[in-house]
Amino acid sequence: MLLEIAVYSFEAAIIAQQAGADRIELCCAPAEGGLTPSAATLRFTRKFLKIPIHVMIRPREGDFCYTPKEFDIMLLDIAAAEISDIEGVVAGILSKDGSIDRGRMKLIVQASGDMNVTCHRAFDMARDPFEAMETLIECGVKRILTSGGKQTAAESIELLAELVKRADNKIIIMPGSGINEHNITEIRTKTGVSEVHLSAKSLVPGLMEFRNNSVTMGGKVDVPEYELVLPDINAIQRIKQLF
Numbered sequence: 001m002l003l004e005i006a007v008y009s010f011e012a013a014i015i016a017q018q019a020g021a022d023r024i025e026l027c028c029a030p031a032e033g034g035l036t037p038s039a040a041t042l043r044f045t046r047k048f049l050k051i052p053i054h055v056m057i058r059p060r061e062g063d064f065c066y067t068p069k070e071f072d073i074m075l076l077d078i079a080a081a082e083i084s085d086i087e088g089v090v091a092g093i094l095s096k097d098g099s100i101d102r103g104r105m106k107l108i109v110q111a112s113g114d115m116n117v118t119c120h121r122a123f124d125m126a127r128d129p130f131e132a133m134e135t136l137i138e139c140g141v142k143r144i145l146t147s148g149g150k151q152t153a154a155e156s157i158e159l160l161a162e163l164v165k166r167a168d169n170k171i172i173i174m175p176g177s178g179i180n181e182h183n184i185t186e187i188r189t190k191t192g193v194s195e196v197h198l199s200a201k202s203l204v205p206g207l208m209e210f211r212n213n214s215v216t217m218g219g220k221v222d223v224p225e226y227e228l229v230l231p232d233i234n235a236i237q238r239i240k241q242l243f
Helices: 010-019 039-048 068-083 102-112 121-125 129-139 153-167 184-191 233-240
Strands: 002-007 023-026 053-056 088-090 116-119 143-146 172-175 195-198 201-205 227-231
Touching: 002 010, 002 233, 010 023, 010 039, 010 227, 010 233, 023 039, 039 053, 039 068, 068 102, 088 102, 102 116, 102 129, 121 129, 121 143, 129 143, 129 153, 143 153, 153 172, 153 184, 172 184, 184 195, 227 233
Parallel strands: 002 023, 002 195, 023 053, 053 088, 088 116, 116 143, 143 172, 172 195
Antiparallel strands: 201 227
8 A cells, every 4th residue: 555645845745754655745835735836845855855756736726727828837847847856746637617638638648758647636626537537547647636526535435436446457546635544444445545645734833933913924814824734743654554
C-alpha cells in the first residue's frame, strides 16, 4: 500500500518524509483546496527530499474550466516541474458541460513527458465518473485522485470499489479526502485500492508573538493566519503501522 501525503510547504514536505510517506503531493494555498507552489519551492523541496514528489498544477482557485491563457500557465508550470526533476504532476481540466476536456488533458500528458500524470479531484466534479475515467485512460493519465464524487472517500466506498473494478488496472484509483487512521482499513479492504492520499493536517502556531486579530489578509475570518498547516507525524506513523 502506497501512502501519499498532501503538503502545502517545504517544511510540511520534510515532516511527511520523516513520518514515512511514500510520496508527497506538493501544493500551496490549503484554504483554496491546493494551488501550484512556486518554482523555487519545487527546486528547494526536490533538493532535500528523497521520496517522489507530485506537484499540483492548478493556476487558480474555483472551478476547473480554464481560459486559454490559464492553460498556458499550466503548461509553463509543468515545464518548471520537469526542470526541477519532479516525478509527477497533478492536474484536471473540465469542459463547460462537466465532461473531461479530452483535448487539453492529452496535451497535459504530452507536455509532462516522463512525469506521471494524476487527475486530481476535478474528477469528482465531472458529470459521469465512469465516462470521465474512460476519457482519462484514453488520454494516458496514470492515476485518479478521487473521493468518489462525495465530500469524503468514506461516503463513497461502493463507487470507489466499482471504479477500481472497471479500471481493470488500466488506471490507478487513489481515494482521498477525509481518510484517517479510523477509516483507512475499511476503505482499503472494501475497495481494493493500492494507493491512498491524505493530509493528516494539524494546525501549528507560527513564529509570530504579536498578533493583530482585527484584520485578516485574505478577508476570511475563519482562516487561521497565525497557524501553519503541517502534517501530524504521529498520525502518519500510526497509519503506516496499519499496512
